[in-house]
Amino acid sequence: MSDITKQPLTELVENIKNKKLSSTEVTKAFIDRSEKSEKLNAYITNDFTSALDKSKKFDQKPNFNLKLPGIPMAVKDLFCTKNIKTTAGSKILNNFVPTYESTVTENIWNEGAILLGKLNCDEFAMGSSNETSFFGNVQSPIDKNLVPGGSSGGSASAVAGQLTPVTIGTDTGGSIRQPASFTGIVGLKPTYGSCSRYGIVAFASSLDQAGPMAQNVKDCALLHEVISSYDPKDSTSIDFKRGNYSKELTNNIKGKKIGIPKEYRVDGMPKEIEDLWQKGIQYIKDCGAETIDISLPNTSYALPTYYIVAPAEASSNLARYDGVKYGFRAEGENLIDMYEKTRSEGFGAEVQRRIMIGTYVLSSGYYDAYYLKAQKVRKLIKNDFDEAYKKVDAILTPSTPSSAFKMGEKTNDPVSMYLNDIFTVPVNLAGLPGISIPAGHDSKGYPLGLQIIGKAFDEQNILNIAYAMEEKINFKNKITDWWIK
Protein backbone atom coordinates (compact mmCIF):
# COMPACT_ATOMS: atom_id res chain seq x y z
CA MET A 1 0.00 0.00 0.00
CA SER A 2 1.50 3.30 -1.07
CA ASP A 3 1.39 6.62 0.71
CA ILE A 4 1.06 5.14 4.17
CA THR A 5 2.22 8.39 5.74
CA LYS A 6 -0.59 10.32 4.05
CA GLN A 7 -3.25 8.29 5.87
CA PRO A 8 -4.90 9.86 8.87
CA LEU A 9 -4.68 8.04 12.21
CA THR A 10 -8.17 6.53 12.14
CA GLU A 11 -7.53 5.05 8.70
CA LEU A 12 -4.22 3.54 9.84
CA VAL A 13 -5.92 2.03 12.88
CA GLU A 14 -8.58 0.46 10.63
CA ASN A 15 -5.99 -0.86 8.19
CA ILE A 16 -3.94 -2.43 10.98
CA LYS A 17 -7.04 -3.97 12.55
CA ASN A 18 -8.15 -5.39 9.19
CA LYS A 19 -4.60 -6.67 8.62
CA LYS A 20 -4.24 -4.66 5.45
CA LEU A 21 -1.18 -3.11 7.01
CA SER A 22 1.19 -4.35 9.68
CA SER A 23 2.55 -2.18 12.46
CA THR A 24 6.04 -2.82 11.04
CA GLU A 25 5.03 -1.50 7.60
CA VAL A 26 3.48 1.61 9.09
CA THR A 27 6.35 2.26 11.51
CA LYS A 28 8.90 1.75 8.75
CA ALA A 29 7.08 4.20 6.47
CA PHE A 30 7.10 6.95 9.07
CA ILE A 31 10.75 6.26 9.98
CA ASP A 32 11.76 6.41 6.29
CA ARG A 33 10.01 9.70 5.81
CA SER A 34 11.39 11.10 9.08
CA GLU A 35 14.91 10.15 7.99
CA LYS A 36 14.41 11.98 4.68
CA SER A 37 13.14 15.01 6.56
CA GLU A 38 16.18 16.04 8.57
CA LYS A 39 15.99 19.50 7.03
CA LEU A 40 12.82 20.20 8.99
CA ASN A 41 14.76 19.66 12.24
CA ALA A 42 11.54 18.41 13.80
CA TYR A 43 13.23 15.80 16.00
CA ILE A 44 15.56 16.40 18.92
CA THR A 45 16.00 12.69 19.68
CA ASN A 46 14.90 9.73 17.59
CA ASP A 47 14.19 6.24 18.84
CA PHE A 48 13.78 4.57 15.43
CA THR A 49 15.67 1.33 16.10
CA SER A 50 13.71 0.59 19.20
CA ALA A 51 10.45 1.65 17.48
CA LEU A 52 11.03 -0.89 14.72
CA ASP A 53 11.69 -3.63 17.29
CA LYS A 54 8.51 -2.76 19.14
CA SER A 55 6.47 -2.83 15.93
CA LYS A 56 7.81 -6.28 15.07
CA LYS A 57 6.89 -7.48 18.54
CA PHE A 58 3.43 -6.04 18.13
CA ASP A 59 2.93 -7.87 14.84
CA GLN A 60 3.99 -11.17 16.40
CA LYS A 61 1.38 -10.80 19.10
CA PRO A 62 -1.09 -8.15 17.99
CA ASN A 63 -3.84 -6.83 20.25
CA PHE A 64 -6.48 -5.27 18.02
CA ASN A 65 -8.67 -4.24 20.94
CA LEU A 66 -6.36 -1.35 21.70
CA LYS A 67 -7.23 2.13 20.47
CA LEU A 68 -3.81 2.79 18.90
CA PRO A 69 -2.72 -0.72 17.86
CA GLY A 70 0.94 -0.61 16.79
CA ILE A 71 0.70 3.03 15.74
CA PRO A 72 4.06 4.85 15.71
CA MET A 73 4.05 8.29 17.27
CA ALA A 74 6.57 11.04 18.03
CA VAL A 75 5.84 13.39 20.94
CA LYS A 76 6.93 16.85 22.05
CA ASP A 77 10.18 16.79 24.00
CA LEU A 78 8.46 18.30 27.03
CA PHE A 79 6.99 14.92 28.07
CA CYS A 80 9.23 12.81 30.27
CA THR A 81 9.83 9.45 28.64
CA LYS A 82 11.42 6.68 30.66
CA ASN A 83 15.05 6.06 29.67
CA ILE A 84 14.77 8.43 26.69
CA LYS A 85 16.48 11.81 26.89
CA THR A 86 14.03 14.64 27.64
CA THR A 87 15.39 18.14 27.06
CA ALA A 88 12.46 20.62 26.95
CA GLY A 89 14.46 22.21 24.11
CA SER A 90 17.01 23.47 26.64
CA LYS A 91 20.76 23.19 27.11
CA ILE A 92 20.16 22.92 30.84
CA LEU A 93 18.39 19.54 30.37
CA ASN A 94 20.63 18.47 27.51
CA ASN A 95 21.77 15.35 29.40
CA PHE A 96 18.59 14.54 31.34
CA VAL A 97 17.24 10.99 31.05
CA PRO A 98 14.06 10.53 33.11
CA THR A 99 13.57 7.31 35.05
CA TYR A 100 9.80 7.71 34.85
CA GLU A 101 7.07 8.27 32.27
CA SER A 102 4.57 11.14 32.02
CA THR A 103 0.96 10.04 32.53
CA VAL A 104 -0.27 11.19 29.13
CA THR A 105 2.48 9.36 27.24
CA GLU A 106 1.93 6.31 29.42
CA ASN A 107 -1.77 6.41 28.44
CA ILE A 108 -0.69 6.47 24.78
CA TRP A 109 1.71 3.49 25.06
CA ASN A 110 -0.90 1.56 27.08
CA GLU A 111 -3.21 1.80 24.06
CA GLY A 112 -0.60 0.19 21.82
CA ALA A 113 1.24 3.15 20.31
CA ILE A 114 5.01 3.08 19.75
CA LEU A 115 7.40 5.99 20.45
CA LEU A 116 9.19 7.26 17.32
CA GLY A 117 11.12 10.05 19.01
CA LYS A 118 11.05 13.38 20.76
CA LEU A 119 10.02 16.51 18.88
CA ASN A 120 11.65 19.91 18.92
CA CYS A 121 10.00 22.80 20.76
CA ASP A 122 10.75 26.26 22.06
CA GLU A 123 12.93 26.17 25.16
CA PHE A 124 10.70 25.24 28.13
CA ALA A 125 7.76 25.87 25.76
CA MET A 126 8.47 29.61 25.85
CA GLY A 127 8.10 30.95 22.34
CA SER A 128 5.75 31.31 19.38
CA SER A 129 8.05 30.36 16.52
CA ASN A 130 10.26 27.48 17.71
CA GLU A 131 13.22 29.85 17.39
CA THR A 132 14.14 29.70 21.10
CA SER A 133 15.05 25.99 21.05
CA PHE A 134 18.65 25.16 21.99
CA PHE A 135 18.46 22.57 19.20
CA GLY A 136 17.78 25.10 16.45
CA ASN A 137 14.85 26.32 14.36
CA VAL A 138 12.23 23.98 13.03
CA GLN A 139 11.30 24.48 9.38
CA SER A 140 7.66 24.56 8.42
CA PRO A 141 6.65 21.98 5.79
CA ILE A 142 4.52 24.74 4.25
CA ASP A 143 7.46 26.80 2.99
CA LYS A 144 11.21 27.20 3.35
CA ASN A 145 12.42 29.49 6.18
CA LEU A 146 8.86 29.82 7.44
CA VAL A 147 8.30 29.31 11.18
CA PRO A 148 6.00 26.42 12.13
CA GLY A 149 4.78 28.43 15.13
CA GLY A 150 5.45 27.51 18.71
CA SER A 151 6.02 26.32 21.17
CA SER A 152 4.91 22.92 19.80
CA GLY A 153 6.64 23.74 16.49
CA GLY A 154 8.36 20.38 15.99
CA SER A 155 5.04 18.67 16.71
CA ALA A 156 3.15 20.80 14.18
CA SER A 157 5.85 20.36 11.56
CA ALA A 158 5.95 16.59 12.11
CA VAL A 159 2.18 16.16 11.70
CA ALA A 160 1.82 18.51 8.72
CA GLY A 161 4.95 17.00 7.10
CA GLN A 162 3.64 13.45 7.79
CA LEU A 163 6.58 12.33 9.92
CA THR A 164 4.10 11.08 12.54
CA PRO A 165 0.40 10.26 12.12
CA VAL A 166 -0.57 12.39 15.13
CA THR A 167 1.21 13.87 18.12
CA ILE A 168 0.76 15.56 21.45
CA GLY A 169 1.87 19.04 22.33
CA THR A 170 1.40 21.32 25.31
CA ASP A 171 -0.43 24.63 25.40
CA THR A 172 0.21 27.32 28.03
CA GLY A 173 -0.86 30.36 25.99
CA GLY A 174 -1.49 28.97 22.52
CA SER A 175 1.39 26.54 22.01
CA ILE A 176 -0.82 23.87 20.39
CA ARG A 177 -3.37 26.03 18.58
CA GLN A 178 -1.04 28.66 17.06
CA PRO A 179 1.38 26.14 15.44
CA ALA A 180 -1.62 24.05 14.32
CA SER A 181 -3.03 27.14 12.64
CA PHE A 182 0.34 28.01 11.02
CA THR A 183 0.79 24.53 9.52
CA GLY A 184 -2.77 23.68 8.45
CA ILE A 185 -3.54 21.01 11.04
CA VAL A 186 -5.99 20.53 13.93
CA GLY A 187 -4.91 21.19 17.53
CA LEU A 188 -6.92 20.89 20.73
CA LYS A 189 -6.10 22.54 24.04
CA PRO A 190 -8.27 20.66 26.56
CA THR A 191 -9.95 22.02 29.69
CA TYR A 192 -7.49 22.64 32.53
CA GLY A 193 -7.44 19.50 34.66
CA SER A 194 -8.53 17.21 31.83
CA CYS A 195 -5.09 15.78 31.01
CA SER A 196 -2.57 15.03 33.73
CA ARG A 197 0.45 17.30 34.04
CA TYR A 198 2.47 14.58 35.79
CA GLY A 199 5.80 14.13 34.05
CA ILE A 200 5.48 17.19 31.82
CA VAL A 201 8.33 19.67 32.24
CA ALA A 202 6.53 22.54 34.00
CA PHE A 203 6.33 26.04 32.53
CA ALA A 204 3.32 27.80 34.15
CA SER A 205 1.47 25.30 36.27
CA SER A 206 -1.92 27.05 36.40
CA LEU A 207 -2.04 27.28 32.59
CA ASP A 208 -0.16 24.25 31.17
CA GLN A 209 -2.25 21.56 29.46
CA ALA A 210 -1.30 18.72 27.12
CA GLY A 211 -3.39 18.12 24.01
CA PRO A 212 -3.59 16.32 20.66
CA MET A 213 -2.45 17.60 17.25
CA ALA A 214 -3.67 15.81 14.13
CA GLN A 215 -4.50 16.00 10.43
CA ASN A 216 -8.24 16.02 11.10
CA VAL A 217 -10.83 16.41 13.84
CA LYS A 218 -11.66 12.73 14.15
CA ASP A 219 -8.01 11.81 14.80
CA CYS A 220 -7.84 14.60 17.32
CA ALA A 221 -10.93 13.25 19.12
CA LEU A 222 -9.49 9.73 19.25
CA LEU A 223 -6.15 10.86 20.65
CA HIS A 224 -7.84 13.12 23.19
CA GLU A 225 -9.93 10.18 24.37
CA VAL A 226 -6.67 8.28 25.03
CA ILE A 227 -4.73 11.01 26.84
CA SER A 228 -7.50 12.49 29.00
CA SER A 229 -7.66 10.73 32.35
CA TYR A 230 -7.99 11.42 36.06
CA ASP A 231 -4.58 11.10 37.70
CA PRO A 232 -4.00 11.09 41.46
CA LYS A 233 -0.38 12.00 40.74
CA ASP A 234 -1.47 15.49 39.60
CA SER A 235 -3.31 17.39 42.33
CA THR A 236 -4.98 19.62 39.71
CA SER A 237 -6.27 16.67 37.69
CA ILE A 238 -10.06 16.66 37.77
CA ASP A 239 -12.15 13.57 38.36
CA PHE A 240 -15.07 13.85 35.93
CA LYS A 241 -16.76 11.45 33.55
CA ARG A 242 -14.76 11.56 30.34
CA GLY A 243 -16.52 10.98 27.03
CA ASN A 244 -15.90 8.53 24.26
CA TYR A 245 -14.97 11.52 22.14
CA SER A 246 -14.34 9.77 18.81
CA LYS A 247 -17.36 7.47 19.03
CA GLU A 248 -19.71 10.24 20.03
CA LEU A 249 -18.42 12.59 17.33
CA THR A 250 -21.28 13.98 15.22
CA ASN A 251 -21.61 16.67 12.56
CA ASN A 252 -25.13 17.44 13.73
CA ILE A 253 -24.84 20.83 15.40
CA LYS A 254 -28.32 22.10 14.46
CA GLY A 255 -29.66 24.64 16.92
CA LYS A 256 -26.32 25.26 18.62
CA LYS A 257 -25.68 28.86 19.55
CA ILE A 258 -22.22 30.14 18.65
CA GLY A 259 -20.98 33.45 20.04
CA ILE A 260 -18.99 35.93 17.94
CA PRO A 261 -17.03 38.23 20.29
CA LYS A 262 -16.65 41.73 18.90
CA GLU A 263 -13.47 42.40 20.93
CA TYR A 264 -11.54 39.89 18.80
CA ARG A 265 -11.73 42.37 15.91
CA VAL A 266 -8.38 43.94 16.86
CA ASP A 267 -6.62 46.97 15.37
CA GLY A 268 -4.32 46.18 12.50
CA MET A 269 -5.76 42.71 11.91
CA PRO A 270 -5.29 41.83 8.23
CA LYS A 271 -8.43 41.82 6.10
CA GLU A 272 -7.72 38.18 5.22
CA ILE A 273 -8.29 37.19 8.84
CA GLU A 274 -11.53 39.15 9.05
CA ASP A 275 -12.71 37.55 5.79
CA LEU A 276 -11.83 34.10 7.09
CA TRP A 277 -13.81 34.74 10.25
CA GLN A 278 -16.82 35.84 8.20
CA LYS A 279 -16.52 32.68 6.12
CA GLY A 280 -16.45 30.70 9.37
CA ILE A 281 -19.65 32.39 10.50
CA GLN A 282 -21.27 31.40 7.20
CA TYR A 283 -20.11 27.77 7.61
CA ILE A 284 -21.64 27.73 11.10
CA LYS A 285 -24.95 28.90 9.64
CA ASP A 286 -24.72 26.38 6.80
CA CYS A 287 -24.45 23.67 9.44
CA GLY A 288 -27.77 24.75 10.90
CA ALA A 289 -26.32 26.48 13.96
CA GLU A 290 -27.02 30.03 14.98
CA THR A 291 -24.48 32.83 15.53
CA ILE A 292 -24.98 35.47 18.20
CA ASP A 293 -22.92 38.64 18.72
CA ILE A 294 -21.40 38.64 22.18
CA SER A 295 -18.99 40.75 24.18
CA LEU A 296 -15.92 39.66 26.14
CA PRO A 297 -15.07 43.16 27.37
CA ASN A 298 -11.74 42.40 29.07
CA THR A 299 -10.14 40.62 26.09
CA SER A 300 -7.47 43.28 25.53
CA TYR A 301 -6.21 42.77 29.09
CA ALA A 302 -5.60 39.06 28.64
CA LEU A 303 -2.13 39.26 27.12
CA PRO A 304 -0.72 41.72 29.72
CA THR A 305 -2.22 39.48 32.43
CA TYR A 306 -0.64 36.41 30.88
CA TYR A 307 2.78 38.10 30.77
CA ILE A 308 2.64 38.51 34.53
CA VAL A 309 1.08 35.19 35.55
CA ALA A 310 3.07 32.90 33.22
CA PRO A 311 6.56 34.35 33.92
CA ALA A 312 5.82 34.46 37.66
CA GLU A 313 4.98 30.77 37.69
CA ALA A 314 7.87 30.01 35.36
CA SER A 315 10.42 31.78 37.56
CA SER A 316 9.28 29.61 40.48
CA ASN A 317 9.16 26.38 38.46
CA LEU A 318 12.55 26.95 36.86
CA ALA A 319 14.25 27.67 40.18
CA ARG A 320 14.94 23.94 40.35
CA TYR A 321 17.50 24.16 37.53
CA ASP A 322 20.49 25.17 39.60
CA GLY A 323 23.13 22.71 38.44
CA VAL A 324 23.09 20.78 41.70
CA LYS A 325 21.12 17.56 41.34
CA TYR A 326 20.79 17.06 37.59
CA GLY A 327 21.15 18.77 34.25
CA PHE A 328 23.87 21.07 32.97
CA ARG A 329 26.36 22.53 35.48
CA ALA A 330 28.93 25.30 34.93
CA GLU A 331 31.85 25.46 37.31
CA GLY A 332 32.06 28.49 39.60
CA GLU A 333 34.35 29.95 42.22
CA ASN A 334 31.80 29.29 44.94
CA LEU A 335 28.25 27.98 45.27
CA ILE A 336 26.46 31.21 44.30
CA ASP A 337 28.82 31.73 41.39
CA MET A 338 28.10 28.16 40.22
CA TYR A 339 24.32 28.79 40.37
CA GLU A 340 24.58 32.05 38.47
CA LYS A 341 26.90 30.72 35.78
CA THR A 342 24.88 27.52 35.35
CA ARG A 343 21.65 29.43 34.81
CA SER A 344 23.27 32.11 32.66
CA GLU A 345 24.89 29.54 30.35
CA GLY A 346 22.17 26.90 30.59
CA PHE A 347 19.11 29.01 29.78
CA GLY A 348 18.59 30.82 26.48
CA ALA A 349 17.72 34.51 26.12
CA GLU A 350 13.92 34.19 26.07
CA VAL A 351 13.81 31.93 29.12
CA GLN A 352 16.12 34.29 31.02
CA ARG A 353 13.91 37.21 30.02
CA ARG A 354 10.82 35.50 31.38
CA ILE A 355 12.52 34.38 34.60
CA MET A 356 13.58 37.99 35.13
CA ILE A 357 10.02 39.31 34.53
CA GLY A 358 8.64 36.69 36.90
CA THR A 359 11.25 37.38 39.56
CA TYR A 360 10.52 41.09 39.38
CA VAL A 361 6.71 40.83 39.60
CA LEU A 362 7.00 38.52 42.60
CA SER A 363 9.70 40.54 44.34
CA SER A 364 9.16 42.42 47.56
CA GLY A 365 7.21 45.65 47.04
CA TYR A 366 5.91 44.73 43.58
CA TYR A 367 3.78 41.65 44.29
CA ASP A 368 0.53 43.58 44.83
CA ALA A 369 1.06 45.93 41.91
CA TYR A 370 1.70 43.14 39.42
CA TYR A 371 0.96 39.57 40.47
CA LEU A 372 -2.10 40.26 42.62
CA LYS A 373 -3.41 42.72 40.04
CA ALA A 374 -3.02 40.09 37.32
CA GLN A 375 -4.88 37.50 39.38
CA LYS A 376 -7.76 39.95 39.76
CA VAL A 377 -7.88 40.71 36.06
CA ARG A 378 -7.72 36.99 35.38
CA LYS A 379 -10.92 36.71 37.43
CA LEU A 380 -12.56 39.40 35.27
CA ILE A 381 -11.55 37.55 32.12
CA LYS A 382 -13.03 34.33 33.44
CA ASN A 383 -16.22 36.20 34.43
CA ASP A 384 -16.54 37.44 30.83
CA PHE A 385 -16.65 33.85 29.58
CA ASP A 386 -19.05 32.73 32.34
CA GLU A 387 -21.39 35.56 31.35
CA ALA A 388 -21.13 34.74 27.63
CA TYR A 389 -21.86 31.05 28.21
CA LYS A 390 -25.24 31.95 29.68
CA LYS A 391 -26.23 32.84 26.10
CA VAL A 392 -24.11 30.63 23.86
CA ASP A 393 -22.80 27.03 23.65
CA ALA A 394 -19.41 27.89 22.14
CA ILE A 395 -17.44 30.82 20.71
CA LEU A 396 -15.86 31.23 17.26
CA THR A 397 -12.75 33.38 16.71
CA PRO A 398 -9.72 33.42 14.42
CA SER A 399 -6.86 31.32 15.89
CA THR A 400 -4.14 33.88 15.23
CA PRO A 401 -4.01 37.52 14.10
CA SER A 402 -1.85 36.60 11.07
CA SER A 403 -0.51 33.65 9.08
CA ALA A 404 2.97 32.19 9.68
CA PHE A 405 5.93 34.56 9.39
CA LYS A 406 9.50 34.13 8.21
CA MET A 407 12.31 33.13 10.55
CA GLY A 408 14.03 36.04 12.24
CA GLU A 409 11.17 38.40 11.44
CA LYS A 410 10.08 38.89 15.05
CA THR A 411 13.02 37.69 17.14
CA ASN A 412 14.21 41.20 18.03
CA ASP A 413 10.86 42.46 19.27
CA PRO A 414 9.48 40.34 22.12
CA VAL A 415 6.16 42.21 22.32
CA SER A 416 5.35 41.70 18.62
CA MET A 417 6.17 38.00 19.11
CA TYR A 418 3.85 37.85 22.14
CA LEU A 419 0.97 39.35 20.12
CA ASN A 420 0.75 36.08 18.18
CA ASP A 421 -1.12 34.61 21.12
CA ILE A 422 -3.68 37.38 21.49
CA PHE A 423 -6.66 35.11 20.59
CA THR A 424 -5.45 31.96 22.34
CA VAL A 425 -4.23 33.29 25.72
CA PRO A 426 -7.69 34.19 27.16
CA VAL A 427 -8.68 30.52 26.85
CA ASN A 428 -5.77 29.37 29.05
CA LEU A 429 -6.40 32.10 31.61
CA ALA A 430 -10.03 30.92 31.92
CA GLY A 431 -9.05 27.21 31.89
CA LEU A 432 -11.34 26.45 28.93
CA PRO A 433 -10.99 24.05 26.01
CA GLY A 434 -10.20 25.50 22.57
CA ILE A 435 -9.60 23.88 19.21
CA SER A 436 -7.94 25.32 16.11
CA ILE A 437 -9.00 23.97 12.72
CA PRO A 438 -7.52 24.87 9.33
CA ALA A 439 -10.03 27.04 7.48
CA GLY A 440 -8.32 28.60 4.46
CA HIS A 441 -5.19 30.10 2.96
CA ASP A 442 -3.91 33.65 2.75
CA SER A 443 -2.69 35.28 -0.46
CA LYS A 444 0.75 33.69 0.01
CA GLY A 445 -0.84 30.26 0.20
CA TYR A 446 -0.14 29.89 3.94
CA PRO A 447 -2.77 28.20 6.13
CA LEU A 448 -5.11 30.14 8.40
CA GLY A 449 -7.03 28.70 11.33
CA LEU A 450 -10.28 29.28 13.17
CA GLN A 451 -10.65 28.66 16.88
CA ILE A 452 -13.70 27.24 18.64
CA ILE A 453 -13.76 27.87 22.39
CA GLY A 454 -15.99 25.73 24.61
CA LYS A 455 -17.34 25.62 28.13
CA ALA A 456 -15.19 23.80 30.67
CA PHE A 457 -15.33 20.01 30.13
CA ASP A 458 -17.37 20.49 26.93
CA GLU A 459 -14.70 19.07 24.59
CA GLN A 460 -17.29 16.89 22.84
CA ASN A 461 -19.27 19.93 21.81
CA ILE A 462 -16.35 21.85 20.29
CA LEU A 463 -15.10 18.69 18.60
CA ASN A 464 -18.56 18.27 17.05
CA ILE A 465 -18.65 21.87 15.85
CA ALA A 466 -15.12 21.50 14.46
CA TYR A 467 -16.14 18.23 12.77
CA ALA A 468 -19.20 19.81 11.13
CA MET A 469 -17.21 22.85 9.98
CA GLU A 470 -14.33 20.71 8.69
CA GLU A 471 -16.75 18.97 6.33
CA LYS A 472 -17.99 22.29 4.93
CA ILE A 473 -14.53 23.90 4.74
CA ASN A 474 -12.96 20.92 2.94
CA PHE A 475 -9.44 22.27 3.58
CA LYS A 476 -6.54 20.81 1.61
CA ASN A 477 -3.08 21.38 3.04
CA LYS A 478 -0.52 22.34 0.39
CA ILE A 479 2.47 20.18 1.24
CA THR A 480 5.01 20.18 -1.59
CA ASP A 481 7.72 18.07 0.11
CA TRP A 482 10.15 20.93 -0.69
CA TRP A 483 12.56 19.70 1.98
CA ILE A 484 12.88 16.22 0.50
CA LYS A 485 13.71 17.14 -3.09
Added chain:
Amino acid sequence: MSLDLKTIKHISKLARISVDEKRAEKLAGDLNSIFEFIEKLNELKTDNVEPLTSIAKTTLKLRSDEVKSRNIRDQIIKNSPQDNEDYFVVPKVIE
Protein backbone atom coordinates in the same frame (compact mmCIF):
# COMPACT_ATOMS: atom_id res chain seq x y z
CA MET B 1 7.89 53.15 35.11
CA SER B 2 11.34 52.40 33.82
CA LEU B 3 13.75 49.70 34.91
CA ASP B 4 17.30 51.01 35.22
CA LEU B 5 20.49 49.00 35.08
CA LYS B 6 20.72 48.88 38.86
CA THR B 7 17.28 47.23 39.07
CA ILE B 8 18.21 44.77 36.31
CA LYS B 9 21.32 43.81 38.26
CA HIS B 10 19.20 43.39 41.40
CA ILE B 11 16.67 41.15 39.63
CA SER B 12 19.44 39.07 38.09
CA LYS B 13 20.89 38.56 41.57
CA LEU B 14 17.48 37.41 42.86
CA ALA B 15 17.03 35.12 39.84
CA ARG B 16 20.57 33.75 40.21
CA ILE B 17 21.39 34.51 36.59
CA SER B 18 24.63 36.36 36.01
CA VAL B 19 24.42 39.09 33.37
CA ASP B 20 27.26 41.23 32.09
CA GLU B 21 26.89 44.93 31.25
CA LYS B 22 26.02 44.34 27.61
CA ARG B 23 23.29 41.79 28.41
CA ALA B 24 21.97 43.98 31.19
CA GLU B 25 21.48 46.86 28.75
CA LYS B 26 19.70 44.62 26.25
CA LEU B 27 17.52 43.18 29.03
CA ALA B 28 16.64 46.65 30.29
CA GLY B 29 15.38 47.56 26.82
CA ASP B 30 13.38 44.35 26.42
CA LEU B 31 11.90 44.39 29.91
CA ASN B 32 10.93 48.03 29.64
CA SER B 33 9.00 47.44 26.43
CA ILE B 34 7.29 44.43 28.03
CA PHE B 35 6.39 46.34 31.18
CA GLU B 36 5.11 49.25 29.12
CA PHE B 37 2.73 46.76 27.55
CA ILE B 38 1.81 45.27 30.95
CA GLU B 39 1.02 48.71 32.42
CA LYS B 40 -2.22 48.60 30.43
CA LEU B 41 -3.72 46.71 33.37
CA ASN B 42 -3.68 49.93 35.41
CA GLU B 43 -6.62 51.15 33.30
CA LEU B 44 -8.81 48.66 35.15
CA LYS B 45 -10.28 49.26 38.59
CA THR B 46 -9.98 46.01 40.52
CA ASP B 47 -10.37 47.08 44.17
CA ASN B 48 -13.40 44.88 44.76
CA VAL B 49 -12.37 41.92 42.62
CA GLU B 50 -11.41 38.64 44.25
CA PRO B 51 -8.11 37.36 42.83
CA LEU B 52 -8.36 34.11 40.89
CA THR B 53 -5.90 31.76 42.52
CA SER B 54 -7.10 28.44 41.13
CA ILE B 55 -9.02 27.81 37.96
CA ALA B 56 -10.49 24.46 38.98
CA LYS B 57 -13.30 24.48 41.48
CA THR B 58 -12.33 21.23 43.13
CA THR B 59 -11.21 20.40 46.62
CA LEU B 60 -8.07 18.37 46.97
CA LYS B 61 -8.67 14.65 47.30
CA LEU B 62 -7.39 12.74 50.26
CA ARG B 63 -5.59 9.45 49.75
CA SER B 64 -4.23 6.87 52.10
CA ASP B 65 -0.62 7.37 53.07
CA GLU B 66 1.08 4.32 51.68
CA VAL B 67 4.37 3.56 50.02
CA LYS B 68 3.91 2.93 46.31
CA SER B 69 7.43 3.19 44.96
CA ARG B 70 9.54 0.45 46.45
CA ASN B 71 13.04 -0.60 45.50
CA ILE B 72 13.68 2.34 43.20
CA ARG B 73 17.09 3.16 44.64
CA ASP B 74 18.86 2.41 41.37
CA GLN B 75 16.45 4.61 39.45
CA ILE B 76 17.09 7.50 41.82
CA ILE B 77 20.87 7.09 41.84
CA LYS B 78 20.89 6.93 38.04
CA ASN B 79 20.62 10.71 37.66
CA SER B 80 23.25 11.47 40.25
CA PRO B 81 25.76 13.86 38.66
CA GLN B 82 28.71 11.85 40.06
CA ASP B 83 29.15 8.14 40.61
CA ASN B 84 29.84 7.11 44.14
CA GLU B 85 28.29 3.72 44.77
CA ASP B 86 25.19 4.18 46.90
CA TYR B 87 25.30 7.94 47.29
CA PHE B 88 23.71 10.77 45.33
CA VAL B 89 26.67 13.10 45.10
CA VAL B 90 26.15 16.86 44.74
CA PRO B 91 28.25 19.94 45.47
CA LYS B 92 28.14 21.23 49.04
CA VAL B 93 25.08 23.50 49.21
CA ILE B 94 24.99 24.24 52.95
CA GLU B 95 27.75 26.36 54.40
